[in-house]
Amino acid sequence: MIRRTKGEQTRAAILDQAVDVASRMGLEGLTIGSLAEATGMSKSGLFAHFGSREGLQLATLEHVKASFGEQVLTPVLGVDRGLPRLRALFLAWIGWKAAPGPGGCVLQSAAHEYDDRPGLIRDSVVDGQRRGLAMIERAVRVAIEESHLRAETDPAQIAFEMYGQILVAHNHSRLLGDREGRKRALLAFDELVARHAATPRQRAAA
Amino acid sequence: MIRRTKGEQTRAAILDQAVDVASRMGLEGLTIGSLAEATGMSKSGLFAHFGSREGLQLATLEHVKASFGEQVLTPVLGVDRGLPRLRALFLAWIGWKAAPGPGGCVLQSAAHEYDDRPGLIRDSVVDGQRRGLAMIERAVRVAIEESHLRAETDPAQIAFEMYGQILVAHNHSRLLGDREGRKRALLAFDELVARHAATPRQRAAA
Numbered sequence: 001m002i003r004r005t006k007g008e009q010t011r012a013a014i015l016d017q018a019v020d021v022a023s024r025m026g027l028e029g030l031t032i033g034s035l036a037e038a039t040g041m042s043k044s045g046l047f048a049h050f051g052s053r054e055g056l057q058l059a060t061l062e063h064v065k066a067s068f069g070e071q072v073l074t075p076v077l078g079v080d081r082g083l084p085r086l087r088a089l090f091l092a093w094i095g096w097k098a099a100p101g102p103g104g105c106v107l108q109s110a111a112h113e114y115d116d117r118p119g120l121i122r123d124s125v126v127d128g129q130r131r132g133l134a135m136i137e138r139a140v141r142v143a144i145e146e147s148h149l150r151a152e153t154d155p156a157q158i159a160f161e162m163y164g165q166i167l168v169a170h171n172h173s174r175l176l177g178d179r180e181g182r183k184r185a186l187l188a189f190d191e192l193v194a195r196h197a198a199t200p201r202q203r204a205a206a
Numbered sequence: 207m208i209r210r211t212k213g214e215q216t217r218a219a220i221l222d223q224a225v226d227v228a229s230r231m232g233l234e235g236l237t238i239g240s241l242a243e244a245t246g247m248s249k250s251g252l253f254a255h256f257g258s259r260e261g262l263q264l265a266t267l268e269h270v271k272a273s274f275g276e277q278v279l280t281p282v283l284g285v286d287r288g289l290p291r292l293r294a295l296f297l298a299w300i301g302w303k304a305a306p307g308p309g310g311c312v313l314q315s316a317a318h319e320y321d322d323r324p325g326l327i328r329d330s331v332v333d334g335q336r337r338g339l340a341m342i343e344r345a346v347r348v349a350i351e352e353s354h355l356r357a358e359t360d361p362a363q364i365a366f367e368m369y370g371q372i373l374v375a376h377n378h379s380r381l382l383g384d385r386e387g388r389k390r391a392l393l394a395f396d397e398l399v400a401r402h403a404a405t406p407r408q409r410a411a412a
Contacts, residue, residue, distance in 0.1 A: 026234065026319060104321055112315035113232060115380045126381060160374055160390045167377065168370030174321045175332060184366045195397060 011049060014039060015063040018056060019106055023099035027057055027110045027121065054120065061124045064098050064106045065131070072096050073135055082146030083193060086139040090162055090189050093132075094169045094182055104174055108167075133159045143193075147206035153196045161192055217255060220245060221269040222305075224262060225312055229305035233263055233316045233327065260326065267330045270304050270312045271337070278302050279341055288352030289399060292345040296368055296395050299338075300375045300388055310380050314373075339365045349399075353412035359402045367398055 004012065017039050022030040031053055036043045050056040072092045079088040098105045107128045114122040137155035144153055169185040172178035198206070210218065223245050228236040237259055242249045256262040278298045285294040304311045313334045320328040343361035350359055375391040378384035404412070 024322060026232070028232065028234065104318060109318040111377065111381050112310060112318045115310055116230060122381075129377075129382065156386075157390055157393065160378065160387070161371070161394045163377075164370035164372075164374030164391075164394070165367070166370075167373040168366055171317065171335075171369075171373065172366065175317050175328075176335065180362075181366070184363055185370075187363065188367045188370070191401060195401070 012063070014041070014046070014049060015060060018060040019064055019067075020099045022057075022060055022106045022110075023104060026113055027060070027106060028113050030057055030060060032056060057121055058124055061107065061110065061121070061128065065128050067098065068096065068107075068128075068132070076139075082143040083148040086136075086143050086193070087189065089136065089139050090166070091182075091186070093166050094185055105170065108170065133163060136162055147198050147203045149193065149196045150198050150202060158192065158196065162189065165189060218269070220247070220252070220255060221266060224266040225270055225273075226305045228263075228266055228312045228316075229310060232319055233266070233312060234319055236263055236266060238262060263327055264330055267313065267316065267327070267334065271334050273304065274302065274313075274334075274338070282345075288349040288354040292342075292349050292399070293395065295342065295345050296372070297388075297392070299372050300391055311376065314376065339369060342368055353404050353409045355399065355402045356404050356408060364398065364402065368395065371395060 014035070018030060018035055021034055021038050025034065032043050032046050032050070035041075035056065036046055039046075046056070050059055072089070076085055076089045076092055079085040096105070098107070107125060110121065110125045111129065114125055136159040140149065140153065140155035140158045143149045144151055144155075165185040165188045169181040172181035172184075220241070224236060224241050227240055227244050231240065238249050238252050238256070241247075241262065242252055245252075252262070256265055278295070282291055282295045282298055285291040302311070304313070313331060316327065316331045317335065320331055339362075342365040346355065346359065346361035346364045349355045350357055350361075371391040371394045375387040378387040378390075
């Protein structure tokens, strides 16, 4: 639990609402006006907090990334090193929701809204994805160190394939109402790591 | 080549522009007003064509699906049955662009915009995805018939995994500027089908 000052608590509560708005209406739908309506706060009060609409959008993305860190990345560090941790990261990511409401992940929808619009928002989305992918790659390298995966395993290839299964699992669950997505993604993951698993001899030699 | 009447040609030309607008600004950014600006046509003329903004959005989605059919699905039917066709479908889909401009696939961004908004637009996006997935499943079944893949291969699992690799390849190319995406996706595909390949004995017995 992070201790926060009263001002930080207020800001965090406002940003929770901002994430909720962005989750339902896209980051493009998040304005000082739409947030004022959602929170009942004055526009001038919100301007004082965030400076501009872009400032609000960027703060909202940072808030989502912090939640992702707290809810997905940090708990996984408590899981046994190597494959168990990699698998826990995969499952936590598939189960991740940016907001309690029906909206989807703000970072993922912003990736589609801003992929062709250079600027600070796009940079922030790219940074979020790169950090997530780097976290997978680190977990893969630990699994290699633990001799769970073969030394020649390419962490970037595993991260690429795992990220694909995370994207399709979210898509199928949210858009197609497919209840099998988690199971299918997990099957893909288990076959992916089995393909790269160290042999008993390699494990014994390690 | 499909023969079109003059009226159909005009409509198709307007819809090409609508796809371009939606590709850059999202389907949410596509309005009678934004299309009038892009085409130089009058709003009343566009209303006469599409009846309403939602009519325009739905016609645009159908136009994207028709292009996808013409550019991705139909050419692939000319490729040898079985694995060659499945691989060609995968590669054509990875190379697919809804519009010549820098914008991304309208169907994919609309999936994020409308996943939590029930209605005709969401239904159309779901229909587009289901048809694409069904096309993969059909190609997998043909590969089973040709004894390229084992009889117990689950077409829905293959379609799920292939779709994940298509999503991540597009994401990495458009958002992260990753030039390795196509190669990584193809590696994932080749390992996926190798895992489900029929053995020589099964092929001989077929």
